[in-house]
Amino acid sequence: MLWFERQVVTTLTANLDEGLRAEVEAYVDETLRAMPEHLRAGMAAESVALGAWTRVRGGAGRSAPGASLDxxxxxxxxxxxxxxxxxxxLVLFAEHELGHRPAQVVAT
Incomplete structure (x- = not known):
């Protein structure tokens, strides 16, 4: 996964426990790698563009995408x-597929 993709996935999985979060991130990474090249190229270009825009705007911190996700x-x-x-x-699918055990939502 590219930096911005990982930041978005981290933001989307913030309410999951560490074990399930790691599994979901690995699933999303594998799925993105398995995409056909022409689709992955477009996704990667968009990730680079959005990541660069976020950094230019000064949002390079860990929670940067969370603020701009909406x-x-x-x-x-x-x-x-x-x-x-x-x-x-991808995150929702992975949560339900990999959540073979009851999902433990971390209270925030």
Whole structure:
């Protein structure tokens, strides 16, 4: 996973316990690697662009995508909304597939 993808996945899995979070991150990483090259290239380009934009705006900290995730989801640009939707879908699928044990939600 690229930096920005990992930050978004970390933000989306913030309420999971460490063990399940690591499994979900590994699943998302494997799934992104298994994508056809033409799809992965587009996803990688968008990750680099969004990551660069985040760093330029001064949001290079650990929680940077969390603050802007809502903004990305409500973007007027379809590919930006679909980017977040894809990562959220992968995280949700992994949570339910890998959560063979009852998911332990960490209270925040």
């Amino acid at each position: 903004r990305l989801e409500s973007s007027r640009l379809d590919p930006v909304r679909q980017y977040v939707r894809l990562l959220r879908s």
